[in-house]
Amino acid sequence: MPEVQEGRAKRADAVRNRDGILDAALELFLDNPRANMAEIAAAAGVGRVTLYGHFASRTELMDALFERTIAKAEEQLAKLDLSGDPMTALERLVASSWRIVDAFHRLLAAVELELSPNRIREHHHKPMQRVTRLITRGRKEGSFRSDQPVSWQTACFYALLHAGAAEVRTGRLAEDEAQSAIVASIAAVLAPR
Amino acid sequence: MPEVQEGRAKRADAVRNRDGILDAALELFLDNPRANMAEIAAAAGVGRVTLYGHFASRTELMDALFERTIAKAEEQLAKLDLSGDPMTALERLVASSWRIVDAFHRLLAAVELELSPNRIREHHHKPMQRVTRLITRGRKEGSFRSDQPVSWQTACFYALLHAGAAEVRTGRLAEDEAQSAIVASIAAVLAPR
DNA sequence: AGTAACTTATACACTCGTGTTCGAGATAGT
DNA sequence: ACTATCTCGAACACGAGTGTATAAGTTACT
Numbered sequence: 001m002p003e004v005q006e007g008r009a010k011r012a013d014a015v016r017n018r019d020g021i022l023d024a025a026l027e028l029f030l031d032n033p034r035a036n037m038a039e040i041a042a043a044a045g046v047g048r049v050t051l052y053g054h055f056a057s058r059t060e061l062m063d064a065l066f067e068r069t070i071a072k073a074e075e076q077l078a079k080l081d082l083s084g085d086p087m088t089a090l091e092r093l094v095a096s097s098w099r100i101v102d103a104f105h106r107l108l109a110a111v112e113l114e115l116s117p118n119r120i121r122e123h124h125h126k127p128m129q130r131v132t133r134l135i136t137r138g139r140k141e142g143s144f145r146s147d148q149p150v151s152w153q154t155a156c157f158y159a160l161l162h163a164g165a166a167e168v169r170t171g172r173l174a175e176d177e178a179q180s181a182i183v184a185s186i187a188a189v190l191a192p193r
Numbered sequence: 194m195p196e197v198q199e200g201r202a203k204r205a206d207a208v209r210n211r212d213g214i215l216d217a218a219l220e221l222f223l224d225n226p227r228a229n230m231a232e233i234a235a236a237a238g239v240g241r242v243t244l245y246g247h248f249a250s251r252t253e254l255m256d257a258l259f260e261r262t263i264a265k266a267e268e269q270l271a272k273l274d275l276s277g278d279p280m281t282a283l284e285r286l287v288a289s290s291w292r293i294v295d296a297f298h299r300l301l302a303a304v305e306l307e308l309s310p311n312r313i314r315e316h317h318h319k320p321m322q323r324v325t326r327l328i329t330r331g332r333k334e335g336s337f338r339s340d341q342p343v344s345w346q347t348a349c350f351y352a353l354l355h356a357g358a359a360e361v362r363t364g365r366l367a368e369d370e371a372q373s374a375i376v377a378s379i380a381a382v383l384a385p386r
Numbered sequence: 387a388g389t390a391a392c393t394t395a396t397a398c399a400c401t402c403g404t405g406t407t408c409g410a411g412a413t414a415g416t
Numbered sequence: 417a418c419t420a421t422c423t424c425g426a427a428c429a430c431g432a433g434t435g436t437a438t439a440a441g442t443t444a445c446t
Contacts, residue, residue: 010391010392011390011391011443011444011445012445013391013392013393013443014391014392014393014444034306036432036433036434037435038434046393046394047393047394047395048395049393049436049437050392050393052434052435052436053392053393056435057434057435058433058434113227148378149365149366151360151365151366152360152366152374152378155365155366156356156378158356159352159353159355159356160349160353162352163348163349163351164345164348166348167344167345167348172342172344172345173342173344173345173348177342181341181342181345184341185345185349188384189353189378189381189382191381203422204413204415204420204421205414206413206414206421206423207414207421207422207423210422210423229403229404230403230404231403239424240423240425241405241424241425242406242407242423243422243423243424245405245406246422246423249405250404251403251404251405
């Protein structure tokens with residue numbers, strides 16, 4: 001089994017398997033938050049013992065998956081240019097984040113059953129700030145209404161993002177309609193009266 | 194143990210205990226969807242054996258709790274007068290339902306881990322219709338925008354309701370601010386452009 | 387080609403939650 | 417006051433999931 005190594009480089013097949021396990025776990029968790037270690041190993045095409053070789057416990061696996069998913073999302077979102085007119089910047093943000101946020105949210109359902117609320121909040125903070133900053137700027141510039149708490153507006157943003165993703169997932173809203181609907185509703189919530 | 198009785202009336206302490214168990218279960222599930230039978234019995238101040246006397250299985254308990262909660266909610270909401278100006282009717286609906294819907298939603302999280310999706314959808318339908326009808330009428334009368342699917346507007350309604358309840362629950366939004374914030378945002382989403 | 391790293395199936399120990407059984411004791415209803 | 421009904425703790429059987437140990441086999445790197 002691959003032990004924790006100090007300076008040694010891990011073997012190629014080991015890292016490949018480790019990644020494969022995380023991929024499989026993510027996919028499984030998306031529609032079954034309670035997938036167990038045996039199922040994950042099977043889905044990754046790997047022995048259960050091997051899985052435990054890479055992750056000492058279920059919690060450790062969850063944590064690693066959670067962290068990797070966030071890192072990937074951050075990487076995507078960091079590229080975004082959110083300058084310029086706040087309302088159109090908002091559109092860009094929604095367009096490129098609603099899918100990511102949805103996958104993340106469903107993973108969260110699985111993670112919430114295992115990890116500490118602290119560990120979760122700790123991670124949820126970074127992506128949240130991106131939205132908060134944009135909203136704050138929009139308020140200052142008069143593009144967004146400012147008669148409500150920023151925290152509430154942020155909450156609305158996420159709520160509508162999730163709602164949209166859920167509607168698409170369950171087939172009540174078509175892929176191509178979704179984006180404009182989400183944008184329109186979020187814009188309506190944020191628009192000055 | 195209280196067995197299934199044909200014609201016999203149940204003893205007073207038995208029904209009292211049964212209700213107490215459901216009350217305790219509801220309260221527990223609100224912040225721990227995985228509360229087990231032992232915890233529920235303890236919270237109800239009743240022996241575990243007694244609990245199984247009233248509900249043959251965990252699933253049966255869930256089902257009974259789910260059903261009772263829905264019945265109570267329906268009872269509350271049925272009183273509502275939703276006629277007149279759609280926008281103010283909407284306000285009345287939000288005002289008297291956001292708490293109920295929140296409790297229901299969190300119970301749902303617990304129930305989803307056990308019951309069949311069919312059983313769930315079956316119940317979720319009635320309350321949903323009340324919202325859908327109001328929105329449909331509002332669109333016809335020109336009070337609400339009609340350039341989006343009704344289903345999407347319904348989804349937004351619930352999403353913002355939940356978001357508001359969650360903000361209050363986690364202390365980021367004060368009780369008294371909440372209602373007006375929720376109403377304002379839902380109104381903004383539904384308002385004609 | 388040689389060796390350390392890695393994988394594997396089988397099998398086991400352990401924990402936790404569910405649901406049942408038993409026998410004794412308490413309580414409601416008439 | 418009588419009795420069916422209800423309650424209770426303790427103990428047990430069971431299944432499912434987690435995590436470990438072993439010993440033999442395979443594969444990546446140099």
